[in-house]
Amino acid sequence: MTIPSLTAAGLLAAGIHPATLQEVEIAFGTKTDKPNPSDIDVVLILPAPQLKRLMGHADYLKLENAVVKERFIIDLIDPDLDGMATFFQKLKVEDALQRGVPPRHLRGVVQVTL
DSSP states (O other): OOOOOEEEEEEEBBEEEEHHHHHHHHTTTTTOSSSSSSOOOOOOOOHHHHHHHHTTTTTGGSOOOHHHHHSSSSSSOOHHHHHHHHHHBBBHHHHHHHHHOOTOBBOOEEEEEE
């Protein structure tokens, strides 16, 4: 598995790119082209028992996202892998324009299996 190089616009080519955690670290390290990054886009998919233990709540999907965001500084979203992959490939219009790509341009995502 090899993560492709970034495009001229500084994006990963559209699609889902399987990689190991070591490959992600080698490819990206702590790179960002934002002067003051405020987040990273990560989807962590855990089996239900592990997620329940992490959240400390047996019925984790009924937790209010605001409570989860305050406690863990993350958004808790129902784990629909295809939907999340599509969601994270979309650029904000202002990001697309700043990078010189069409607003509907898709970026790639990396799928890491632990």
